[in-house]
Amino acid sequence: MDVAKFFDGKPALAWVAGLVAPAAATAASLALDDRLSLAGLSMVYMVAVAAASAALPRAQAAASALLSVTALNVGFVPPRGSLSVDEGEYWWILAAMLGLSLGLGAVMASLRAKRAEAETARARASELHRLGEAMAGADGPDAMARAAAAFLSKATGRPCAIHLRENGALSVFAASDSESFNERAAAWAIENGRPVGAGTLNWPELSVWCAPFSRARGIGAAQVKLADDDKPAASEAEHWAALVRQIGLTLERERAGAAAAQAEQSAKAEAARNTLLASLSHDLRTPLAGIVGSASALRSQGADMPEQQRARLLDNLEGEARDLSLMADNILQIARLSQPQTQLATQWESIEDVLGAAVARMRRRWPDASIRLAVPHGLPPVKVEAGLLAQAIANLVDNAARHGGEPPQVAVQAGRARDGVFVAVRDHGRGLPEGDPAELFARWRRGESSRAGGSGLGLAICQLAAEAHGGRVSARNCEPGAEFRIDLPASEGEEQTA
Amino acid sequence: MSAPSVLVVEDEAGISQFVCASLSAAGMRPRAASTVAEAERELAREPADLLIVDLGLPDEDGVSFIARLRGRDQTPVLVLSARAQEPQKIEALDAGADDYLAKPFGVGELLARARAMLRRAGAAPKPSATLTVGELSYDRASRELRLHGELVRLTPREAALFDALAAKPGKVITHRQLLAQVWGAEQVDQLHYLRVYMGHLRTKVEADPAEPRYLLTELGVGYRLADE
Numbered sequence: 001m002d003v004a005k006f007f008d009g010k011p012a013l014a015w016v017a018g019l020v021a022p023a024a025a026t027a028a029s030l031a032l033d034d035r036l037s038l039a040g041l042s043m044v045y046m047v048a049v050a051a052a053s054a055a056l057p058r059a060q061a062a063a064s065a066l067l068s069v070t071a072l073n074v075g076f077v078p079p080r081g082s083l084s085v086d087e088g089e090y091w092w093i094l095a096a097m098l099g100l101s102l103g104l105g106a107v108m109a110s111l112r113a114k115r116a117e118a119e120t121a122r123a124r125a126s127e128l129h130r131l132g133e134a135m136a137g138a139d140g141p142d143a144m145a146r147a148a149a150a151f152l153s154k155a156t157g158r159p160c161a162i163h164l165r166e167n168g169a170l171s172v173f174a175a176s177d178s179e180s181f182n183e184r185a186a187a188w189a190i191e192n193g194r195p196v197g198a199g200t201l202n203w204p205e206l207s208v209w210c211a212p213f214s215r216a217r218g219i220g221a222a223q224v225k226l227a228d229d230d231k232p233a234a235s236e237a238e239h240w241a242a243l244v245r246q247i248g249l250t251l252e253r254e255r256a257g258a259a260a261a262q263a264e265q266s267a268k269a270e271a272a273r274n275t276l277l278a279s280l281s282h283d284l285r286t287p288l289a290g291i292v293g294s295a296s297a298l299r300s301q302g303a304d305m306p307e308q309q310r311a312r313l314l315d316n317l318e319g320e321a322r323d324l325s326l327m328a329d330n331i332l333q334i335a336r337l338s339q340p341q342t343q344l345a346t347q348w349e350s351i352e353d354v355l356g357a358a359v360a361r362m363r364r365r366w367p368d369a370s371i372r373l374a375v376p377h378g379l380p381p382v383k384v385e386a387g388l389l390a391q392a393i394a395n396l397v398d399n400a401a402r403h404g405g406e407p408p409q410v411a412v413q414a415g416r417a418r419d420g421v422f423v424a425v426r427d428h429g430r431g432l433p434e435g436d437p438a439e440l441f442a443r444w445r446r447g448e449s450s451r452a453g454g455s456g457l458g459l460a461i462c463q464l465a466a467e468a469h470g471g472r473v474s475a476r477n478c479e480p481g482a483e484f485r486i487d488l489p490a491s492e493g494e495e496q497t498a
Numbered sequence: 499m500s501a502p503s504v505l506v507v508e509d510e511a512g513i514s515q516f517v518c519a520s521l522s523a524a525g526m527r528p529r530a531a532s533t534v535a536e537a538e539r540e541l542a543r544e545p546a547d548l549l550i551v552d553l554g555l556p557d558e559d560g561v562s563f564i565a566r567l568r569g570r571d572q573t574p575v576l577v578l579s580a581r582a583q584e585p586q587k588i589e590a591l592d593a594g595a596d597d598y599l600a601k602p603f604g605v606g607e608l609l610a611r612a613r614a615m616l617r618r619a620g621a622a623p624k625p626s627a628t629l630t631v632g633e634l635s636y637d638r639a640s641r642e643l644r645l646h647g648e649l650v651r652l653t654p655r656e657a658a659l660f661d662a663l664a665a666k667p668g669k670v671i672t673h674r675q676l677l678a679q680v681w682g683a684e685q686v687d688q689l690h691y692l693r694v695y696m697g698h699l700r701t702k703v704e705a706d707p708a709e710p711r712y713l714l715t716e717l718g719v720g721y722r723l724a725d726e
Binding site for chain 2: 318321325328329332347348350352353354355356357359373374375377378381386387390
């Protein structure tokens with residue numbers, strides 16, 4: 001009942017109300033005196049007493065009950081006008097009324113106390129919940145600690161700080177930087193796993209209240225700064241301790257999550273490095289063997305060779321060396337793109353410029369291949385890293401030239417796709433190997449029938465490059481041959497030109 | 499005409515040897531320097547007709563060497579760059595280098611660049627009134643461009659872009675230089691303007707804009723107008 005809350009903190013008003021109830025009952029009884037017996041009139045007083053018990057704090061309700069019984073005795077119990085009582089029955093009525101009134105007051109007061117307790121508990125539980133939400137909204141342990149300090153300051157109405165211990169060093173996070181906190185108290189609480197300061201058993205004379213996140217794992221503590229004669233009540237301190245435990249659990253969960261993610265990332269990087277090294281030892285040896293062989297053959301037997309054979313060896317030498325150079329570029333890009341959060345140096349580029357550069361490079365590498373390039377007019381500029389994209393496309397063309405029939409025929413095409421632009425490289429070879437086309441892009445997988453070496457890194461680069469630009473790669477069979485395709489999303493903020 | 503003198507400034511002995519060997523086999527007179535200081539001494543002793551400068555020199559940044567050189571004369575400079583030196587390569591061109599070769603390069607590419615640069619440097623000091631490349635002819639004074647003898651209609655912007663490239667045919671002009679010249683110094687980052695107008699220009703001039711014959715792309719660097 002909200003009437004009871006109305007009198008909270010207004011004792012004078014409650015005393016007045018305690019007077020008003022018996023007075024009103026007396027006035028009503030005077031008016032009803034002709035029509036009601038003494039039992040009926042005592043009921044009028046009972047109504048007043050019940051109302052006072054429901055509405056008033058315990059002392060005022062009790063006083064109001066005593067006053068009512070006295071008024072009934074003096075005003076209406078014969079002999080009227082005095083405190084004396086004629087008959088034993090009247091004694092019984094007065095005693096029963098006094099007992100009931102006081103009992104009712106006590107019951108009402110205890111009900112009210114229980115309800116207040118339940119309300120506090122509910123408010124505290126919801127505060128814990130909101131604390132969880134406030135911390136979940138922050139990104140990273142530092143921001144979380146700062147959010148927790150701000151929340152705690154609001155909840156306690158006092159300046160608060162979170163102390164975190166990492167690698168032996170203590171750092172402090174507070175909602176505002178202007179306050180200074182007792183770091184030694186925090187260090188002690190973390191070290192000993194016990195609360196310290198006012199309202200606790202340890203150094204109660206300190207004007208702070210400080211509690212560790214947990215008894216055992218000394219990762220941090222929370223500190224509430226108190227005024228000189230301020231000290232939390234036992235139940236309040238208990239609630240603060242619950243908030244601090246919650247902060248500790250949330251921070252610990254965040255740290256554990258971050259550590260797990262980091263471990264997973266480094267395991268992945270490690271695995272990638274191992275595969276790269278394994279693949280390199282094979283892929284580098286193949287062209288190197290060709291180079292060493294051709295060069296030594298030319299030196300020791302070149303004079304005896306027919307001109308045509310010498311020319312073929314020289315071709316091999318140059319071709320293998322250029323393969324090595326392409327592979328070196330690929331290895332650098334793999335290493336770079338495998339890093340988490342690689343930043344691309346993107347620029348506005350025209351897709352035909354990028355394709356032109358890639359095709360020109362591959363025409364030099366494969367002089368016998370027919371490499372056709374078709375780009376429709378009016379493709380929008382794309383925001384890409386030109387060198388990387390050209391390298392990815394050069395790899396596709398290189399792949400197509402190796403698998404593209406005899407002599408190789410390769411068609412490079414670009415166009416508008418539903419939500420961006422695409423580049424497709426098609427060959428006239430035997431098509432994709434059996435199995436899932438997506439498997440082809442798995443790093444460093446080698447096609448079965450590769451001609452004259454070639455690195456399995458190429459398709460992996462394409463995939464990494466496309467993904468780094470927010471696009472994707474795909475492969476499919478077409479009659480004849482195979483088609484590899486890079487889809488790039490339309491660049492955002494495509495501005496109108498001057 | 500006597501054999502042209504070429505100064506090769508390169509600290510890697512393998513590359514320096516092969517470059518000097520192919521230049522002398524092609525009838526040029528190469529000298530080798532492995533540091534900027536040595537190059538300055540060689541230049542003081544006898545000027546060169548062409549400089550080939552590696553960007554990764556031990557004693558001084560190649561870019562500042564080129565900038566200092568440009569303060570004195572217009573000797574053509576060919577820059578040699580490794581893959582990891584893309585930004586320096588562009589800085590070198592902005593600083594006044596005329597062309598570049600990315601390592602690894604073949605002798606064919608090297609000699610083609612060197613000959614073209616010597617030819618341009620040896621041409622008449624004053625640019626001729628009319629520039630002719632293949633089927634294109636361009637009148638510098640009236641800014642009239644003809645393809646197969648027929649007038650090509652250009653918007654003022656396209657004309658300004660073509661004029662910027664035609665001022666130094668064969669030379670790489672960086673994106674930055676073109677944007678500054680055609681759009682103004684405050685627009686040097688608006689690369690997409692350049693892409694779009696180059697696209698327009700190519701559709702008017704090229705038979706197949708995807709495989710240009712005249713307006714050539716230097717990926718990530720700039721453009722050049724073919725000079726033969």
